[in-house]
Amino acid sequence: MKKHGSPSPSRYFTTFLAFLLSTPVVRAADSDDLLFSDEAVPWEEIGENFPERPALVTEVIEDLVFKSNRERKEIIKKQNETGEDLNPPERKTIFGANPFLNSGSIFPGYEMPGGAVWQPTVVIYGTYRIAAQHFDNGLTDSSDEIATRLDLFTNIYLTPTERILFSIRPLDDRGKFTSYDFGSNGGFDEEFNARIRSLYFEGDFGELFPNLDPNDTKNLDYGFAVGRMPLNFQDGIMINDSMDAFGITSASMFNFGASASRLTALVAWNEINRGDNSLDDDASLYGLFYAADYAKSTYEIDLAYIHSDNAHAGDGLYAGIGQTRRFGKLNSTLRANFSYALDDEGPAIDTGALLFSQLSRTMNYNFDIAYLNTFVGLGNYTSAARDPSVGGPIGGINGLLFGAVGLGRYGSALSNQSNEAVGAALGYQHFLDGNFSKRQIIAEIGGRISTDGNSRSGGGISLGYQHAIDQHGILRLDSFVAAYDDGNTGTGVRVEYSFQF
Numbered sequence: 001m002k003k004h005g006s007p008s009p010s011r012y013f014t015t016f017l018a019f020l021l022s023t024p025v026v027r028a029a030d031s032d033d034l035l036f037s038d039e040a041v042p043w044e045e046i047g048e049n050f051p052e053r054p055a056l057v058t059e060v061i062e063d064l065v066f067k068s069n070r071e072r073k074e075i076i077k078k079q080n081e082t083g084e085d086l087n088p089p090e091r092k093t094i095f096g097a098n099p100f101l102n103s104g105s106i107f108p109g110y111e112m113p114g115g116a117v118w119q120p121t122v123v124i125y126g127t128y129r130i131a132a133q134h135f136d137n138g139l140t141d142s143s144d145e146i147a148t149r150l151d152l153f154t155n156i157y158l159t160p161t162e163r164i165l166f167s168i169r170p171l172d173d174r175g176k177f178t179s180y181d182f183g184s185n186g187g188f189d190e191e192f193n194a195r196i197r198s199l200y201f202e203g204d205f206g207e208l209f210p211n212l213d214p215n216d217t218k219n220l221d222y223g224f225a226v227g228r229m230p231l232n233f234q235d236g237i238m239i240n241d242s243m244d245a246f247g248i249t250s251a252s253m254f255n256f257g258a259s260a261s262r263l264t265a266l267v268a269w270n271e272i273n274r275g276d277n278s279l280d281d282d283a284s285l286y287g288l289f290y291a292a293d294y295a296k297s298t299y300e301i302d303l304a305y306i307h308s309d310n311a312h313a314g315d316g317l318y319a320g321i322g323q324t325r326r327f328g329k330l331n332s333t334l335r336a337n338f339s340y341a342l343d344d345e346g347p348a349i350d351t352g353a354l355l356f357s358q359l360s361r362t363m364n365y366n367f368d369i370a371y372l373n374t375f376v377g378l379g380n381y382t383s384a385a386r387d388p389s390v391g392g393p394i395g396g397i398n399g400l401l402f403g404a405v406g407l408g409r410y411g412s413a414l415s416n417q418s419n420e421a422v423g424a425a426l427g428y429q430h431f432l433d434g435n436f437s438k439r440q441i442i443a444e445i446g447g448r449i450s451t452d453g454n455s456r457s458g459g460g461i462s463l464g465y466q467h468a469i470d471q472h473g474i475l476r477l478d479s480f481v482a483a484y485d486d487g488n489t490g491t492g493v494r495v496e497y498s499f500q501f
Contacts, residue, residue, distance in 0.1 A: 120158055329362045
């Protein structure tokens with residue numbers, strides 16, 4: 001570790017102001033840009049070409065158990081075809097009397113002491129991913145593997161605003177995935193575990209205790225959550241992690257002329273992974289997160305402080321400012337994030353700033369999207385909290401060359417660390433079948449330049465393809481070729497199938 005020798009935070013703030021002022025001004029959308037149609041559609045035809053809603057896991061189980069549920073589907077289908085009232089039977093349930101997004105009578109529920117009416121419903125869902133992939137960046141041994149990941153969720157709805165969410169990822173643990181490595185020293189690597197990734201309750205105080213304010217005049221609508229929960233702030237640049245925390249939000253605010261604004265106070269005390277993606281059992285996090293919506297923009301101002309008794313980590317201050325805006329067909333996101341080490345500087349907490357810009361535009365002649373992502377790293381910016389599977393501060397940003405796929409040992413073609421570096425990626429997303437395309441191709445070219453010579457510079461090109469299969473599956477192909485300033489080259493290719501249920 002080294003003592004403070006980094007530039008002062010005022011330098012970073014001044015640079016961010018210049019960054020904002022240099023942003024081109026584009027005219028706002030005219031009425032002709034709203035793309036409204038004068039075509040009248042008869043109400044009988046509305047939604048006739050929409051695909052049928054895929055059944056949830058809980059509904060599939062109920063239909064397997066109850067024959068009458070299967071018969072009910074056939075009766076409803078015939079009823080829709082003939083227009084007759086065939087009086088289908090009531091749906092039988094196991095996981096709650098109000099099936100999610102389904103037809104039928106509404107269960108009256110149970111009235112709680114505070115006046116709330118609970119109608120418990122259980123929804124099980126998740127995503128299974130499997131990929132065959134080759135990755136070689138010229139620094140570490142190349143990886144040839146088949147890797148898997150399963151995200152499994154159980155959502156217990158008590159009311160539309162109160163729920164308990166439980167999730168596990170039984171095939172990966174702290175950045176390591178159940179996989180088979182085809183290398184000479186490889187073989188099968190199992191990371192089976194039952195570690196709880198999420199288990200939290202969230203609700204609204206005013207909805208939990210409506211008898212305290214029956215006329216809704218006391219402004220008791222404070223949202224809150226407690227437990228182990230996934231947190232994401234500043235598009236994952238500042239915080240992208242799951243931790244044990246308590247948070248409370250006031251959303252019914254109209255400060256500074258905003259059409260809506262919200263303020264969240266957060267305290268976290270366990271399962272905090274620091275800026276170097278390593279777990280710090282001695283860390284606690286305190287944060288204030290503010291967002292405000294205006295007619296043309298959304299602004300975010302986030303502050304966080306981490307205290308740690310770990311001598312190898314230390315305390316740190318973090319701040320983030322963001323603006324999201326649309327100019328006609330141009331979407332713009334600007335972010336500036338700062339970190340400041342209060343103790344010794346090191347991998348877990350260092351002093352620096354990250355300026356990030358994301359621009360995208362829908363083409364005039366089709367539904368394709370062109371985008372440009374750029375970043376400037378000043379000093380050694382570190383995030384307040386990062387999950388081991390999400391890479392560096394810009395690893396969660398959309399894109400191919402810098403993005404972290406979050407599966408196996410397939411890393412980013414260009415480093416997604418921002419320390420003393422500048423980088424950009426220019427991409428084009430082409431939809432092969434129009435607006436509701438099941439197939440798309442993304443091409444991207446980009447580079448990263450180290451400004452202090454202590455990290456790797458390089459450039460590369462990447463090509464990706466996605467194909468939706470039925471209503472549950474997605475086939476994804478990614479590849480890249482890169483060259484680095486140390487004389488090495490990098491290659492990567494992967495085929496992934498994900499099944500959402």
